[in-house]
Amino acid sequence: MEHVLQQIGIDQYIYLSIILFSIGAFGILYRRNAIVMFMSIEIMLNAANLLLVAFSNYHEDANGQVFVFFTMAVAAAEVAIGLAILVAIYRNIGSIDIDKLKNLKG
Amino acid sequence: MIEILFYILSAVTLGSAFLTILSKNPIHSAIWLVVCFFSIAGHYALLNSQFLAMVHIIVYSGAIMILMLFTIMLMNLNISDEVSKPVVTKIVATVCFCLIGFFLVSALAQTAPTLETYTNTGVDFQSIQVLGKVLLNEFVLPFEMAAVLLLMAMIGAVLISKKDKKTA
Numbered sequence: 248m249e250h251v252l253q254q255i256g257i258d259q260y261i262y263l264s265i266i267l268f269s270i271g272a273f274g275i276l277y278r279r280n281a282i283v284m285f286m287s288i289e290i291m292l293n294a295a296n297l298l299l300v301a302f303s304n305y306h307e308d309a310n311g312q313v314f315v316f317f318t319m320a321v322a323a324a325e326v327a328i329g330l331a332i333l334v335a336i337y338r339n340i341g342s343i344d345i346d347k348l349k350n351l352k353g
Numbered sequence: 354m355i356e357i358l359f360y361i362l363s364a365v366t367l368g369s370a371f372l373t374i375l376s377k378n379p380i381h382s383a384i385w386l387v388v389c390f391f392s393i394a395g396h397y398a399l400l401n402s403q404f405l406a407m408v409h410i411i412v413y414s415g416a417i418m419i420l421m422l423f424t425i426m427l428m429n430l431n432i433s434d435e436v437s438k439p440v441v442t443k444i445v446a447t448v449c450f451c452l453i454g455f456f457l458v459s460a461l462a463q464t465a466p467t468l469e470t471y472t473n474t475g476v477d478f479q480s481i482q483v484l485g486k487v488l489l490n491e492f493v494l495p496f497e498m499a500a501v502l503l504l505m506a507m508i509g510a511v512l513i514s515k516k517d518k519k520t521a
Contacts, residue, residue: 251399252471254355263363265457267370273450274374282379286386290370293393304400305471309478309487312405319412320499324506326417330424331510337428
């Protein structure tokens with residue numbers, strides 16, 4: 248079977264990852280709901296992962312895929328801690344609207 | 354055939370990512386994000402990385418999204434609770450999005466990196482067998498550290514979300 252990179256080319260994957268990353272950044276700026284902001288962070292992480300896998304295929308090197316594996320472990324830890332913090336915030340403030348979290352502002 | 358599949362998958366990825374951000378209801382966002390993750394797993398499968406495709410579905414669509422959905426349901430978020438941001442912020446966010454995307458795409462297009470056409474040497478480098486050997490030979494220390502990290506994350510999550518006995 249012909250490999251997908253022979254037909255499409257690595258640059259299409261680069262463009263796809265760039266657009267996906269920009270969508271994630273857009274989500275961080277556009278929404279004020281903390282959970283949706285978390286989802287945007289996941290989208291950005293996935294854009295980077297996709298590019299790592301594409302280049303790992305391009306160079307026929309397994310190291311890129313091992314990096315993606317570790318990124319997934321870190322993302323899982325990050326989400327667990329982040330959601331625990333959100334639950335604690337929700338218990339104290341009663342909302343997860345990030346605009347209400349300005350107690351540190353003088 | 355593969356080309357069409359790639360473009361369909363890319364359209365699904367980008368569209369569901371947009372819908373994740375634009376849906377008003379957080380549960381709809383989470384479900385669109387599951388669609389997005391499945392299409393990214395499809396990209397991995399298209400690149401012939403079976404191991405990552407499976408791990409991606411298990412970790413993201415399985416673990417992370419269930420965690421998020423449970424958190425959303427636990428907090429009982431209603432649509433009416435969320436006050437949307439002022440229009441100015443939304444316009445600025447959209448402009449920033451367009452600028453980031455335009456800058457990165459045009460930077461790539463302008464520099465025009467000389468990418469050689471890919472030649473398939475037929476070496477097996479991404480089957481589960483090979484990846485397992487790489488993971489447990491070269492990367493055995495980071496692998497163990499990932500285990501420690503996950504343990505710390507678990508302890509931390511339990512500690513943070515535990516209810517305080519005394520009211521502060």
